[in-house]
Amino acid sequence: xxxxxxxxxxxxxxxxxxxxxxxxxxxxxxxxxxVLTVPMIAARAGVTPSTVYRRWGDLxxxxxxxxxxRLRPDxxxxxxxxxRADLEAWAEQFAEEMDSTAGRTxxxxxxxxxxxxxxxxxxxxxxxxxxxxxxxxxxGRGEAVPDVETLLDxxxxxxxxxxxxxxxxxxxxxxxxxxxxxxxxxxxxxxxxPGA
Numbered sequence: 409x410x411x412x413x414x415x416x417x418x419x420x421x422x423x424x425x426x427x428x429x430x431x432x433x434x435x436x437x438x439x440x441x442x443v444l445t446v447p448m449i450a451a452r453a454g455v456t457p458s459t460v461y462r463r464w465g466d467l468x469x470x471x472x473x474x475x476x477x478r479l480r481p482d483x484x485x486x487x488x489x490x491x492r493a494d495l496e497a498w499a500e501q502f503a504e505e506m507d508s509t510a511g512r513t514x515x516x517x518x519x520x521x522x523x524x525x526x527x528x529x530x531x532x533x534x535x536x537x538x539x540x541x542x543x544x545x546x547x548g549r550g551e552a553v554p555d556v557e558t559l560l561d562x563x564x565x566x567x568x569x570x571x572x573x574x575x576x577x578x579x580x581x582x583x584x585x586x587x588x589x590x591x592x593x594x595x596x597x598x599x600x601x602p603g604a
Contacts, residue, residue, distance in 0.1 A: 432470065491549075
């Protein structure tokens with residue numbers, strides 16, 4: 409993504425970004441993403457195609473930017489009373505959202521239109537911020553909390569890998585297994601359990 413698209417714009421730039429993003433979402437719903445073009449999006453947004461090309465470079469980078477905004481969590485993680493319960497609920501929700509057709513599309517868009525890897529970093533930051541909030545809350549209750557990087561490596565990374573490359577449904581047993589591993593447990597993976 410171009411450096412300009414990665415920054416948080418203000419004023420007119422923010423209005424352009426908002427109208428273009430809204431145009432992408434509306435047109436995807438109306439005509440499907442396969443027929444989207446920059447001129448079509450620009451016309452809907454009320455800007456010139458050159459404005460879109462100047463800001464995003466091409467359609468793929470624009471779709472990447474829209475995807476990252478759609479992947480942004482809209483609420484802090486819920487409090488379920490303990491670190492394990494909070495992480496299990498968070499992992500289950502993350503897996504459910506990202507393993508949906510829309511979630512996989514957004515993940516792929518975010519990465520494909522991002523040669524500089526700025527969007528990948530933004531998506532990673534979203535997960536890190538959520539996990540940090542869970543950890544701060546648990547530490548406030550006196551619980552021992554793994555550092556955020558450990559949680560990203562043991563919980564988020566396997567989920568994203570399976571979502572993008574394994575095309576298998578993620579079960580609650582699998583997400584609970586990852587949480588147990590992240591917390592130092594030795595729970596066997598669900599596929600090694602007879603009848604699982």
